[in-house]
Amino acid sequence: MKFNEISHFSHPQHRLKPCYTEVPFKCDGCKEVGIGSNYKCTTCNYDLHVHCALPSSSISHPFYTKCSFQFLARPPGPVARYCNACEKVVSGFVYHCKLCGFDLHPCCAKLPTMLDDGEVELYLYRKVGSACHRCGRKGRSWSYRSTCKKYNLHVACVKEMLVENWHELYFGGVGVTGNFSGDLYGKNRKVETRIPSLKGTLESYHQNHHHQSKGKVKKCCEMAGLAMQFVISAVLGDPTTLIAGVVGALMSK
DSSP, rough: OOHHHHHHOTTTTBBEEEEEEEEEOOOTTOOOOOEEEEEEEETTEEEEEEEHOOOOOOEEEETEEEEEEEEEEOOSSSSSSSSSOOOBBSSOOEEEEEEEEOOOOOOHHTTOOOEEOSSSSEEESSOOHHHOTTTOOOOSOOOOETTSOEEEHHHHHHHHHHHHHHHHHHSSOOOSSSSSOGGGGGOOOGGGGGGGOHHHHHHHHHHHHHOOHHHHHHHHHHHHHHHHHHHHHHHHHHOOOHHHHHHTTTOOO
């Protein structure tokens, strides 16, 4: 056995080794998109988020103090289930509370309660009363909000944005189905096509909501972009500054 390689119940035929990629992949455990650190079978092109490769048998969560979430390889029962954090369908690995019926994707269950790069601090909330930068609505899914309360992003909106942009880039605008396949995970794409450009979204938000001068709009976009890049990194299962930097480099394009 090589150092740090693991065996996993979902892929018993081969061992998985720790890898790092800046190319989006579909996790074969939870069926959600990922980037950065992962465990991979190079023989079968089988990928797992770190959270899916090394799950806890049970977890608690500060948002649901009365719940005990058990790790399951598949969602329980015949009825479609949805993650309480991001509102997206649960198709694979899941943390499930039998008592309350709540479900969390493994990466959603492990979302950091705070993201901090030294300039912007963002805290995770179950519900936020302010409008989201992406959709302009209040409430909805879990959200990250800055300490200054100017920047708010739904976890659900970040996931939608990423899926929409990648489908448009790789499939020419084909409708979002949530099933990732084909060249989406090709290794020959440039970094610029891997992460969506967010400049237009951010500028539109500030112009429509604050009517600020061009200089102030630019500054607000920079700060909002900084906030968004860290939320994207966390949602993709690897809240590291390196991945955030890849996203942030595209804010000005």
